[in-house]
Amino acid sequence: DADVTQTPRNRITKTGKRIMLECSQTKGHDRMYWYRQDPGLGLRLIYYSFDVKDINKGEISDGYSVSRQAQAKFSLSLESAIPNQTALYFCATSDRNSNTEAFFGQGTRLTVV
């Protein structure tokens, strides 16, 4: 089983719909992240969470919200999807030590039509 699991893997949704992307991890890490990847722009941070009670905005949080339901679960919601939110979304985890590596999920390819 993967350390970081994202569901769904692929999703097509209509403009204006609400959609939730889910992430769960078995690493026991405190920190979880949501990134989006667009061609030519690299990965950009949407939100991150250092524990269940600590949620922080990243560089591109507008139009998104998150929920940290448990240490192992971190979900990303698009309240009202728009076409420019079409992207590849990644969840990642790391522990609190600044020197450890990050682990990524397989990604969710979201298309908003």
Next chain:
Amino acid sequence: KQEVTQIPAALSVPEGENLVLNCSFTDSAIYNLQWFRQDPGKGLTSLLLIQSSQREQTSGRLNASLDKSSGRSTLYIAASQPGDSATYLCAVRVFSGTYKYIFGTGTRLKVLA
């Protein structure tokens, strides 16, 4: 603001060649640098993690170096194989209010049989 650049954006080489991928960053105040591999439709696989105090790390045919003072890292792949074809991403871990990863835009590598 930390920026991470990867050159070239794409690279095509014949099988068996030794090759170097470049990653540069604008602020030397990093905690570590991580190289990832991304296959189409799949997540990011961590290849090598170099701590800020280290100069290089090796794993099999891969060797990554880090020169913090000049803001550069290189990923050396020896005896390239078609299975090495993927996009390679570098990311630096920095502190900007909190610990974050800043990603480059990647180098898309194709190794021809």
